[in-house]
Amino acid sequence: MTDLDYCALITIETSLESDILVKIDDIFVTQSQLSCLLDPKKFLNDDVISAYICCIKYQTHLQSRNDVKFYLENPFISVILKRDGKFGVGQDGNHMTKIVRNYLKHEMILIPINIKETHWYLAIINTQKCEIQVLDSLCWDSNRGDLADTLQGLQFHLDIIGRQQNLISHNWKDLQVISWIITEQLQEPIQKDGSSCGLFMLKFMEYWTGDSLSHPITQEDINCFRYKLAGILLCWKRNTAQTTPKNISLLGNSDDQKEPKATDSLLEETKYQSLMSILSKISENELIGGLCDYIKSINCLETLEEVWVRNSKPYSISLTVRKLQEILKEDLPMDCDCLNLVIRKFMFDEIQMMKKTKGTISKHYLDTRFWMITDYGRHPNFRKKLDVDQLAETVCSWPGVNYSVSRCKLILIPIVQFNKTFILFILNQDTRTVYILDPTPLDPVYKYNPNARYVKKLLCIAEFLPKAMSKVCPGSRWSEDVFLWCQIILSDVPIENR
The missing domain is CATH 3.30.310.130 (Ubiquitin-related)
Structure with a gap:
């Protein structure tokens, strides 16, 4: 990972849960929603998925691949399509029909499908082949009820469009998508854990050409992508969110600062910078030195027993703040767990170099x-x-x-x-x-x-x-x-x- 990737992770960790850290177009992502990127056991949040889809949309070479126009839908719209398929077109039918009408300008429609609180996979409406292509990292081909409901909802809106007199010119061979065949594009699961399906789905959206994936995707790639995604979203050029943590002061001692008022927003902008901005200007040695000084200064008994470092391979090691202090304080011996974790890092560095x-x-x-x-x-x-x-x-x-x-x-x-x-x-x-x-x-x-x-x-x-x-x-x-x-x-x- 790059320095900005690490800065992004620190920004998420140190922000308040309600802080809006990402704002791309009409997608807002708070700290609590981004926190899923810090824990490899957590599923990707809908808002995080939508934000990255926005990033993909802004890349011109991904809008048209091999002279085929791609349309990337977001999870919120796919949920409405699934709802319409189960219960019929709702009161917002006109709005949804306009969105589906826009599909007709494209040859490939990529729709994220969610099995509620269980699994993400990607469905592609391939209008050139008149087939529904499915990319599922776990190959759960026996559970496509959510896809069937989504296709039925899409069909309802296509039927409405077909009955309208002002049908736009399009290259679709057939508007009866409900009758198209469904083809599973992956024959063997490539996901090795139980939580990274959303990350795989995003990479499918990014790499699918209509016939195959332009890049191979492994679980190792996805594990790395989880942490890099934080940096991508926070540093994205169209991210207009203003992050102003109250604990980062540029004007003297924070003890002298009064509680900011709503009318002081302009003053706040000059008084505080985002943690990302500050950290990106600090050298690695300065960051490490500041972190070490902070750890040594902790004297709260409850905090000293908190686990700050945890590693599970080949067996679990957990380091409390107290053990970390023992590394830094010259008058205290190093804890065996600390030494074992350092040895583990040496060995894994050797392995990476060997690879x-x-x-x-x-x-x-x-x-x-x-x-x-x-x-x-x-x-x-x-x-x-x-x-x-x-x-x-x-x-x-x-x-x-x-x-x-x-x-x-x-x-x-x-x-x-x-x-x-x-x-x-x-x-x-x-x-x-x-x-x-x-x-x-x-x-x-x-x-x-x-x-x-x-x-x-x-x-x-x-x-x-x-x-x-x-x-x-x-x-x-x-x-x-x-x-x-x-x-x-x-x-x-x-x-x-x-």
Whole structure:
């Protein structure tokens, strides 16, 4: 995502629920409606869908594709068509008939269909083929009752137009759309979750040519599109909404500010800028610095226990504000969950780089779960019974790419010490070498034999790693006794004295 994408997400998060953040033509979208873009488990709101459809309409190359004129309908009109199909033409019939009359100027009519509070899919009125084309990311071809009602409503208005004397010239081969065949354009589901159907539908509207999709669409693309959509809408050139959060002051201390009056609107415009405008002018380092200072300043007990960071792959990690503070405060040790999340980021960065360069994964990161399961420091007679399957899970390959741990050249193992400091052991399979990186000061006891301080830890790794690897990659070199490998303590490691 770009910096503006991140700024857009921050704008949504920090605005009031009633703030209008998007106004494109006659479509208004508030913060509460845009919040669906922040949560991958939420369905897309009708207003968000309508706003993006407006954006598509303003792109000339999407209005006419392969010399075929496209008309993109919005969800509000499709709901009325469905209502008319179920209950007959309502009091607003003349208005709806005018809208349908405009369809006759186009060869392809794209209508969003909603199975109430369940699913979105796209119906295309293809007048060249006299067929109704359906693009459904989940391929729910057995549930087309909403489409049937919508087509019946459309047919009612086409019948009215057909009886009028001033029928406009058109290229439709047949106005009896209710008799056209319905064809499912997707044979296999491409949606992998239960909430992104609306996003898929928008991409269908954008990429459909009449015969096929101009671009392939994957779940990964859609996951990214959810977050980029916020930036697209808020930064759209025709978005005329004025966002003026009251907590962003450009004129001195906010404590001195009085409650604004309705007559002070002009003053407010000069006194406040939108959060988007401010953030877009701040460097990345300034943003990070300001956020860190804010986190460190929090002292509310209730807020300190709130979860601000959550990640679920390959297992759930939640970080409270208190844990985030422990990262930033130099006099406090880092929490293991924080370290594990950073390790997770390192590994996923490696995976993304590998995908871009089409290379291979050479380094395999373990997090602190492996070390904690070993129950190091406890006498063997008092250790918990080892669950080998659970131990094996801590050394498995990371999700997101298919690779074999046995082929990795390096395994990085973080060690948690009793004083909550960390040591890193790096195992090199090619050279059969164990590298040790220890930022803690050397105890004078080990001055003449520094390797002695790591003997017990290395023996623990040599005992438990082969047990895990025998499950994950049996027969690999990682099942060897690493205690017999060459041991090198790396110098020039920055020393941290807590």
